[in-house]
Amino acid sequence: MVVQELLQKSQTKIRQNGLFNTLLQMLLKLINTFTLFKILRGLTLQKVDPRFLDYPPHFTPMFLSEQLLRHYALDPVNELPGHFIDQAMARGDQCFGIFDGERLASYGWYSRQPTPIDPPELLLHFSSSFVYMYKGFTHHDYRGQRLHAIGMNLALKHYLEQGYQGLVSYVESGNFDSLKSCYRLGYLNIGSIYLFRLFGRYRSVASRDCEPYQLGLKPLA
Template structure:
């Protein structure tokens, strides 16, 4: 039995404490060509398959550059996005942008680049008309929880995933409904082209 607890956050405002990047860095969205090039570096933690899938669905990558080095990055999507376990996808309300796969190179840790990059990306997306940024953090990832709260994101709900032999039971707390957060199964989406419902997963909605 595999069990996961995902804590869901929404950042609905730009925290001014994190919009100033250190002057030696450049922070911006990366082009597909740049992403593919950076992905060739095994230290970047972006496989060829991951990059191909992300770019195919129009996802964007916001990076912090130290010269020619990609010091930190985070990915953003409005489409259902693969999570772990990889058979499952997370979908959100289209009024929000979904942030996933935040990464900081080891030698750049401790400079708050994760929070700075997410805040600058949030500012850009809110300028496009999005209401805020949604992300999830696994309950035992203390560093990411601290960084997410530091930038002002608010915990609004949780997702419990229980899996065994390819079968999953998902419990989504009531707070997730407001943001359209739900889990879908890959084979249901591939076979029908529409979001999977209870035939793919046992999904329960919480009352709190």
């Protein structure tokens, strides 16, 4: 019975993601039982999609002040721990959110400085011509309403008007659902970063495609 369930799950994954991607995901899981190894797919979004600039009138999009962030951090459902806000504010990061009345329905974070990733001992570096988008969140009551796409395009429009070339981000190679979602939103691949831990130290190699975006990882000083 257990074997049959595993086979059914494997067949479902192969149908959804293809044989190669499914085998890659299995290989990464196997390697990570012994040591850390990740493939980070670099992405960029440089054009605003007009489809995502319209939103129902009961929603209010805006950049959140630190006071608002501290207020909404009091509710753990918003996933805004105080130490995270402290670090983001110290870097000058901005949070663009969408409100439904007083409820925080969705938000995304935007950074113009090297930013910690997972593992937090490493910083993602990128060209000063781009803004790094990270930590997208949509309240479970509002999922399926394209709020993430709307917020991201409104933020992109703002940064383009400020003279930036666009957004950069990354998704782990095994996170096929997130990758598919990014591609649907218009993100394009800009290379890969290979991250591994060897003899207790993190090491990374960025593909040549990352060079125009200066995308890479460096240890936290």
